[in-house]
Amino acid sequence: MNDSQPLETATTSIQAPSGAPDAKTRRYDRQLRLWAASGQAALESARILVIPATATATSILKNLVLPGLGHFTVMDDKAVTGADAGNNFFLDGSKSIGKSRAEEAVKGLMEMNDGVEGVADVRDIDEVLKNDQGWLKSFNIVVAHNVDSDVLDDLAALLWPETHLVVVNSAGFLAEFSVHYREHQVIESHSETSASLRIDQAFPALLEYAMSLPLDTMDITDHTHIPFPVILVRALEEWRREREQVTGPSSGIGSPRTSAEKKAFKERIRAMMRKFDEENFEEAEAQAFKCWTPTVVPSEVRELFTLYSLSKPSSSTSSSFAALISALSQFVQNNPASPQYTSGLLPLTSSLPDMKSSTEEYVKLQKLYRAQSEKEKQVFKDYLSKRQVDVDDVTIDVFLKNSHALKVLKGREWKDINPGSKELLADKLSTNPKEAAIHLALAAARKLRAQGVLPLLDPTSRPNNTSIKGILDQNNLKDLLTAEVRTFLPPGTELPEADWSIISGEIARAPSADLPTTAAFLGGLVAQEVIKMITKQYIPISAGNAASTANERMGICVIDLVETWTGIL
């Protein structure tokens, strides 16, 4: 359900005062429920370049044009062949044959959404790489599908790290893709984990309220309406006070630990019931684990404090994020709004889950949480103001609401995974043989294509009157792939025999096939990752957390559409 949370905030801003949404909001309704107006605005201002106009490339673009991408350019200097017209839905069948592939594809794509700007560029990428580098770098994201090795290497080197590059490779039923960025910050991760209610460390107003209720004498109807967080705070405080009498003054923050203690604690909650069917107490019992789940700063968030204290201020966009993290770090070290605890808490959020309660009690509890979270927000804002970076209130609110689920990811440069270090690849072959075999086979195929060894689909590159079938020699191709892959690995590395035979066999069967279904599958997956990158919402694929020193993840998504699985290498 977390997916739909931002909706309220999302739609109020773009809806007419009468209530009913305008035509654009209605058109995008089903996606606004996922990424809200902020995500939509990001999408609408993004610029994307896609090279060249293959079936896979247009499938990716389709899924970006439909939700309302700002601008796309398709770069392709080739003319439409019969094969293109047969496998690309955005070309106009045989009518497109002989015409510019870029222009025909843009025409087909633009039909779907007149709110999007689409441009065909018929230049040769080689030329552009030499003469128009600034223009290439003007895009937010460049997507390259089955682009030749040498061109791809130059393109990747040029774009790194400002413009994100997405490299997509496919042949027949097999594919892989990777997203190349240095660091990617996500505030709105849409985490399934909700922020802590701080039952174990109740803020003073909540504790005071919970202790003030005359549980035994209050009206029985009111008793059945006490929200579970109040019951838990009360029960825990009573448990702590009793324990203090036995063990002497403690820090006041203990919680039931052993399973016997936990069981007894649940019975204590049951015993607080004044009649047998008080659902709010049943709910409290079911949620009792919140008493012994300590409210802490998640380690992934804590790691960011170190990461950003070490990093030098760089570009302006990341510096506001750095300032937010730095203020958060200071808050965690010292929270004057919760004076009894000196450290270890993230700012309180005011969003409560639903619970058994009356309206009055629920709203009362909401107000308590809201008042405290406002107080803590002020402290946070004071800390932030010392950092001399201008951050607007909306961003601050979103940041604080998500502070328990912040994510900073690291990516890799294309040259680091093309195909990757020999040792890492050898290691991957033993831990993830199928995934590694697909990655290696596609890299080898790319090399062979650049050398002109791999038969191309383009009829102009074939001897007269030969069909692709006529020149495909599967066994020979398998041998060539194997020989090429050996050069990627430390001498003597054993290939996983069965897996390698299957994977190299699949490539040899269909070395240049851009199958409509594989193209559509990739079209969806790649567009999904591009949307996550652009909106900075949800979590794209990565080589791990930016703060982690672990270096074994390559950040490549690998796909086998025979057995139908995806994996991350």
Next chain:
Amino acid sequence: MADVQENDWEGRYDHIDQILDAPGPRTDEGFMAGDGVKDFLRNQAKILVIGAGGLGCEILANLALTGFKDIHVIDMDTIDISNLNRQFLFRPKDVGKSKAIVAAEFIMNRVPGVLVTPYFGKIQDKDDDYYLQFNLVICGLDSVEARRWINATLVNLVDSENPESLKPLIDGGTEGFKGQARVILPTITSCYECSLDMLNKPTAFPICTIANTPRLPEHCIEWASVLEWPRVHGDKKMDTDNPDDISWLYAVASARAKEFKIEGVTWSLTQGVVKNIIPAIASTNAIIAASCCNEAFKIATSSAAYLNNYFMLIGVEGIYSYTFEHEKKSNCPVCGGESLSLSINREMILEELIELLTERQDIQIKNPSLSAPTKQLYLRAPPQLAEATRPNLLKKVSELIPDGGEVTVTAGTLPFSLSLNISFI
């Protein structure tokens, strides 16, 4: 090729033919590489697509490009403006028209030589003979009820004497960044009904919360739609597609929220709650539809091994997918044959048993009728029998049937019956 059609220009199938001209490392022995398989795919195979919406549009386009030339599509819906963010065969000018018809026309215009036959109506309108004409059925539906119906219908079609009667069913579904695709071989693999308990339980708000103790904006909206609408409008049916009706609900819900100091009622949330809107995007639909069509292609051509039998994708955090074999349930009411054992309290009355059957995640039978081998326990129709059996509702089940007795459960909307074996505790 056996039958070269005029629309098949030079090179048209160069991509696909790399797969069809030669077997690969994971190809079945029965694969007829070359002309044999191409002739079957392009001239003989007949495929049914159920749903021409988010998944359906994608499925139709993929099938057409893959080389299927005789495609049928059923959809009872018309096009709404909110479909246009993903249902890419539709344009603003098509709003209000039949999805099946517009989609079929678009595909036939774009992909020459493909025949798409639309049916603007319900799957329940069609009989067994209709379904028997297809080699394969692909579902892109958003309704559990429709999926259960087609699943049960295809399982019932299977005649062990006639291998042609077994119609593979490929089912896709999406929600936001998540989705799943699965291959069902009726009576052989697990069926849709076998996995009913995997569905998320829909959020239901207790009526007393709505009436007396609203806490969330959703509670205020439910109050407006469930209680206030019938009170104010009497028999007039609410049309959740009519913006005026949503505006009315929004106004009423807002007033109630204000009274109770609840924040967060918006027009959009109102619409989302009353229509039970599920977020939907083009990219997820593309992934799942591609997966469905890829399986259809592999099954129809035997060109490569196919999914066994469930592919699940979650794209919220990175790309997580899980491919597994969902197990057939021996007591599945559709494909299992064994009856479901149910232990109930000796004091439970029939009405409570019915409530249990409605709510249990693996059963979910709405408005069931129940009978024992020798007597009717409770029937909803015809009216005379409903009248005659109604008093049983308040009787204890243990007074109506013996310990270990059989009870047969039927529901008008589903073409199967569930057999229960009831014991008392």
